[in-house]
Amino acid sequence: MRLARIALLLLIATAASAATTIPPIAYKHRVLPNGLEVYSVQDRSTPTVAIHVWYRVGSKDDPQGRSGFAHLFEHIMFKSTKNMPAEMMDRLTEDVGGFNNATTFDDSTAYYEVVPSNYLETLLWAEADRMGALTVDEGSFKSERDVVKEEYRYRVLAPPYGKLFYALVEQSFAAHPYKRPGIGSIEDLDAATIADVKAFHSTFYRPDNAVLIVAGDFEQQQLDGWVDKYFTPIARPATEIPRVSVQEPPRTEEKRITEYAANVPFPAVGMTWLTPRARDHADAVPLFVAATILAEGNSSRLQEKLVRGEIAQEAFADADLKEDLGLFGIVAIMGSGKQPAEAEKLIRAELAALAEKPVSAAELEKAKNLILTSALRERETSNGKGFSLGEALILHHDAAFANAGLARVQAVTAADVQRVTKKYLIEGKPVVITYLDESAKPAGGAQ
């Protein structure tokens, strides 16, 4: 059974400033009998093709006591399979002038390759092979686990603010497994076994839990034939796919924490608020625009007040939208001699201003233009188009959002920004982490 459908090309976002139109991502969609969803986007301008396989399993699905497991598993997917020895993916990509990588998100895990287009069939075969089964051995499992432990040191322990971002994740959710940082911990990584790997693959790595996206240089009929040939034989298990059902409760009060770490040159403050789900567009899209107004570009409100105002040396604001409730986060790393309390006060004043007074037409348009230009940059490559579609599918449950999302951004009004700022960032309760060097720890005081 083939269900082909061509996306409507009607949703073309227009930049308010001039006649720039964002070319929509024109994709085709079909579903194989075993449940695998297939999206394809043809672009024959360069002889390369991007192959993405997105699995609907992420860090939120880490087994109990195994934080970091989904990410460790992602690494193991590059080891041996039924028909491929370890690292063969590199032979099929890097060795022929392409590349591969993978990313573990909270809600999904994306595997992707970009290769000269004459290798498309080879890579479809390879992705199908590792979707089928892994045959990892003890030696390469342990060695790769050591690599992930080094990645943990590299990302969390070595950078002076690594532990702040780690703590922000841990402290921001009360119940939802999003509270476990995707990189995990050394102890939990050490506890992982090959048996865990096998169980995880058979539970989550199956055609009805995956999306195949092919973008770039291909001939449609040929692609469809190869997809049928290599993916159709993969059986759809009868078992149900377990899904996280934990509901994050609303925050009833503000939570304040002081975190100490070695080697912190300047203090910092991080604040988070809960956001609606990414696919609750009426509120989520304006929150995304609000984050842009607050911190994107040197003329944004927080950059002007905090960084140009010489309170902080760096400031970020981000609407980290997820499949379930996400986080609106603001982080400021202080400038020399400045205290986190000063930054927090300014941040709160800026949020209050954004909620009280409508943003001007010019400032709103500026934010929209920045978002639009950044979407254009993502669409420069086939790989970027693959990411746009994958994210739309996972977070918005709708590939069409890759195009419609830009139109939704254009439609955001000043009143929308005011409303969501008030609802989520003023009435919502923040988690506030003050991050200080160990030397600031009160003697004998336990935090």
Add this chain to the structure above:
Amino acid sequence: MKRTVLSLLFAASLSAQVAPPPPAAPREAKLPQPVEKTLANGLRVIVVPKHDIPLVAARLLIKAGGAADPADREGLASLTATVLTQGTKTKSAEQIARDVEALGATLTSDAGWDSTSVNLSVMSSNLTAAMAYVADVARNATFAKDELERERAQAIDSLQVALTEPRPVAGMVASRLIFGDAPYGHNLGGTPVSLGKIGRTDLVQFHATHYRPDNAVLVLAGDVKAEDAFKLAESQFGAWKSSSRRVDESTSRRVAESTSSSKTRRLEDSKPRVVVIDMPESGQAAVVVGRQGIRRTDPAYLTAQVANSVLGAGYSSRLNQEIRIKRGLSYGAGSSFEPRVDVGPFTAGTETKHESAAEVAGIVVGEMSQLSAAAVPEAELTPRKAALIGGFAQSLETTSGIVTRVSSLALYGLPLSDINRYVSGVQAVTAADVQKFAASNLGGKDVNVVVAGDASKFVEPLRKQFGEVEVIKPEELDLSSPTLRVRKAKR
């Protein structure tokens, strides 16, 4: 060290296993074709049209960077570039940021070693409006005192942060070991002390000396027609006059002297050092191995790229194979040549837990030597060349990637047609070329080794491997001195 490469890939091999389907015939890639014109004032304008996405990337390249920093003003080029966008004769820093961002554009400027770049990325419909800001900051920056103070404070703060991290610390120390007191030896961004010495006059003078049309190149790539780009360049930069001052003599003399002296040093004075920066509280150790590399115009440039592709560029290069894939000692290991106007650095490095730092340093040095000890087998050389060519092709898929490639050719005075010769040039490099090149450029003996991390966990095994090891505490470290140590007599 023996290495095996899976060469049986596309043959049906192991018993129960199925071989992958072989590739089809490749399709030829179309390379971007630059067109150029030089304005009457000497500004060279290069355009690479590419119309698939309504986006343009542009760079105004000034042919002067950190190598031109006076010895007692380390970080001057970098600070000049930072303050450049913070106000002109007619517009304040806030206005510039607001106007540029209203167009959805990003405008940045930063200094490299041999050049300074003012970069623009903008949707094509807003190109004309946005280019006016590139021209305004390049031509009319005022370097106001309060803007300088603000940027200086910011730069010092971010240096303080970098100095707590093993990776940047090891990199800065390696530059000093490789180049001594030659211009490439200092930290590009300066040090907290050197930044403190820079005054407004220094910035104004650096700008007047180097930012001039006959010392600049404007590169545009993306959704713009060549003739429109030339017209735009003429309207925004046509009236830009070169100041009467020629390139500051003291600066040019300094570069010239260092050019000859670095040759000398390379032959006679290259006593390599092994230095440990003791950072007991850091979360991981950083290892950097470095030595002098090549000039960008060296005829062996492509051979160096191929040698490095085998050794340390890309996931499947030898360093990553040995350190990450085989031993699980790091998240990643790699190396690079950074060819410049003068001889640039070669560095190889990785991060690992403190306990394995000495082992990893030994592996890096061993792999460098191995490249000259034995010819690279064809079964390994072919995929490493393919990886290099693939990376080249990928870099030309985006407007900013094209601008970077083309600017680099222009900066080093190389023909733009080199873009068309890259693939065949890489293909022509032989295993014998690589081995010969490695013998004189990648020897494992005359290398500097830097490890930043908890010295107590690796200093003994490091001594066993390398002999003399200098241990420096962060508070004793002076990045402005070739000795790397603060002189205690002063102050």
